[in-house]
Amino acid sequence: MLIEHENVKVEGTGSGFIWDKFEHIVGIPFLVANYHVFEKLGGLQQYAKGNSFSKEAKIVSFDPAYDIIVLKVDVEGNELKPVILGTSRDLHVGHSCFAIGNPYGYEHTLTTGVVSGFGREIPSPNGQAIRGAIQTDAAINSGNSGGPLIDSYGHVIGVNTSTFTHKVRMFIKEEHVVLYFG
Numbered sequence: 001m002l003i004e005h006e007n008v009k010v011e012g013t014g015s016g017f018i019w020d021k022f023e024h025i026v027g028i029p030f031l032v033a034n035y036h037v038f039e040k041l042g043g044l045q046q047y048a049k050g051n052s053f054s055k056e057a058k059i060v061s062f063d064p065a066y067d068i069i070v071l072k073v074d075v076e077g078n079e080l081k082p083v084i085l086g087t088s089r090d091l092h093v094g095h096s097c098f099a100i101g102n103p104y105g106y107e108h109t110l111t112t113g114v115v116s117g118f119g120r121e122i123p124s125p126n127g128q129a130i131r132g133a134i135q136t137d138a139a140i141n142s143g144n145s146g147g148p149l150i151d152s153y154g155h156v157i158g159v160n161t162s163t164f165t166h167k168v169r170m171f172i173k174e175e176h177v178v179l180y181f182g
Contacts, residue, residue: 015101015147016071017156018082065128067161069146083148086155088134091115099138099160101147113138122161134158 057071095115103109117135124130136149140160149158 014143014145015160017100017146017148018080019070019085019156065124066130067124068159083156084154086151086153086157088157091118091134091151091157093117096152097136097138097157098150099136099140099144099147100150101140101144101160103139103141103143105143109144111139111144130161133161 057073060070060072062069093115097113097115099111099113101109113136115134116137119131120133120135121129121131122133138149144160147160148156149160151157
């Protein structure tokens with residue numbers, strides 16, 4: 001899913017994914033993305049663009065300290081499949097992982113890599129540290145931020161983030177996202 005504003009250049013785009021806690025509520029899915037993408041847009045209306053829709057997204061919850069934002073998108077009439085949640089607790093260094101997103105505005109991009117390390121600390125948009133980030137060597141470029149990092153089974157194990165660590169790629173564990181749907 002591409003997150004953008006119609007008047008914003010490519011550098012204002014990011015990725016996200018459909019997360020519907022109740023999975024049976026097809027018409028009102030939740031979208032997870034990185035907070036810093038929306039912060040750059042300066043409070044303008046946000047749009048979620050998928051294969052068959054372009055709809056306004058409403059902010060439900062956000063945490064700048066963890067660079068997470070949850071949006072609500074009414075896509076009535078569009079059949080969407082929410083992600084399947086995995087867990088980062090069972091990961092080991094060397095496990096395969098795949099970053100999905102829209103780097104530089106190119107939609108439907110997949111990069112591959114392995115888990116490289118655990119317990120990393122990266123700066124968040126507000127300057128505080130995001131503790132417990134996981135390192136990967138999968139390419140996570142501008143526009144991949146907010147997209148899902150998946151395991152070999154296609155289960156989401158984290159949220160890609162690239163803005164603050166251009167040389168070392170990180171993702172935020174899925175456990176941090178679960179907190180917003182508690």
